[in-house]
Amino acid sequence: MATGGLHVDTSDEIFDFTCSPCAEQNKNREAVRYCVECQDYYCQSCTDMHKMFPAMRGHKLLNKADFNSSSHQQNLPQVPTERCNVHKTKVIDMYCRDHDEVCCTSCVAENHRPCSSVTSITDVVKQREETERDVETLIQEFSSLKKVCLQIKSGGDESMSKIDLAKEMAYEAIKHNRKELETVLDQLENTSRKQVEHEHRRLSNQHVEAKQKAMELENRLTKRISSLQSSTSNKAQQFVSEKLGLKDLAEISEIANTILKDTMTCFEFATDYPSIRQSLLEIESLGEIKRHGQCLFGPMNTLYEVKA
Known part of the structure; x- marks a missing residue:
C-alpha cells in the first residue's frame, strides 16, 4: 500500500x-x-x-x-487494478452498458465497436448511485455457492463408490444376458438338430421301404422272364404269359419310376443365420445406459410418472 x-x-x-x-x-x-x-x-x-x-x-x-x-x-x-483475462497487460477499465460487461480498451476495440454506450469505469463510478446489488449480498451468494462446491467435493468419494458399484453391476447384467442368450441359442440348436434328425429318419425309412419294394418287383420280373422262356413250346401258354407279362411290365414300370424318384430325394438345412446375424448386427449392445440423478442439495418436490 x-x-x-x-x-x-x-x-x-x-x-x-x-x-x-x-x-x-x-x-x-x-x-x-x-x-x-x-x-x-x-x-x-x-x-x-x-x-x-x-x-x-x-x-x-x-x-x-x-x-x-x-x-x-x-x-x-479510483481506478480498477484487475487485469484482462484475454489481454494480460491491459487493465479492465471500461464498461459497456449494452452488454453489461466490463473489459479493457483492447476488448472495446475488438468486440464493442458497434456498442453505443461504452464508458470508462472511473466515470461510471463517479456517476453511479447506490449499487444495485449490495457487495455483502454478493459475497453471501458466493459463499453459498462455495458451500455447494464443498458439498460436491465431499460427496465425490461416495458418488464414485456408487458409480464403481454401478459399473460392476452392469458387467454382471451383461454377463447374465450373455448366458441367457447362450441358453436360447442352445435351445434353438437342439430344436434344429431334432428337425434334421426327424427328416433323416423319415428319408432313411423311405429308402429301406424302397429297397424292399424293389426286391419284390425284381422277384416278379424274374418269374415273368422264367414264365416266358418256358412257354415257347406251348403257344397258348405263351400267349397268356405275354399278356400277363405286359400287364406286370406296365404296373412294375410305374412303381419302379415312383420308387426311383423317391430314392433320389435328399435334404439340406436352410439356415436362418444371415437374418439372425443381421438382426444382431443392428443391435449396438445388449442394453442401454440410463442415468439416475442423485439429490445432493435436499429433497425435490417434482412429481415423477413411473413408466416401467
Whole structure:
C-alpha cells in the first residue's frame, strides 16, 4: 500500500512523500510519481524500473504535483487494478452498458465497436448511485455457492463408490444376458438338430421301404422272364404269359419310376443365420445406459410418472 505523509529516517531528510519500495529497504528517497494501480509512491529510479516491466507499462503514473496536498488520497482517482483475462497487460477499465460487461480498451476495440454506450469505469463510478446489488449480498451468494462446491467435493468419494458399484453391476447384467442368450441359442440348436434328425429318419425309412419294394418287383420280373422262356413250346401258354407279362411290365414300370424318384430325394438345412446375424448386427449392445440423478442439495418436490 502507499506510504504517504511526513517521513524521517536516519538521513534527517524530510519528504512529503517517500518512495514505497525504498522505504521497505530502509532507504529514504523522495517520491516523484504515484502509481494508481499499484497504489505505491516511486522515486525516479524506481519509476524507471517500474516502466521496464511490460505488465506495468499501462499503469497510470501521477506526477508529484497531482498528489502534493494533504487530501491527496481522497482526490486521487479510483481506478480498477484487475487485469484482462484475454489481454494480460491491459487493465479492465471500461464498461459497456449494452452488454453489461466490463473489459479493457483492447476488448472495446475488438468486440464493442458497434456498442453505443461504452464508458470508462472511473466515470461510471463517479456517476453511479447506490449499487444495485449490495457487495455483502454478493459475497453471501458466493459463499453459498462455495458451500455447494464443498458439498460436491465431499460427496465425490461416495458418488464414485456408487458409480464403481454401478459399473460392476452392469458387467454382471451383461454377463447374465450373455448366458441367457447362450441358453436360447442352445435351445434353438437342439430344436434344429431334432428337425434334421426327424427328416433323416423319415428319408432313411423311405429308402429301406424302397429297397424292399424293389426286391419284390425284381422277384416278379424274374418269374415273368422264367414264365416266358418256358412257354415257347406251348403257344397258348405263351400267349397268356405275354399278356400277363405286359400287364406286370406296365404296373412294375410305374412303381419302379415312383420308387426311383423317391430314392433320389435328399435334404439340406436352410439356415436362418444371415437374418439372425443381421438382426444382431443392428443391435449396438445388449442394453442401454440410463442415468439416475442423485439429490445432493435436499429433497425435490417434482412429481415423477413411473413408466416401467
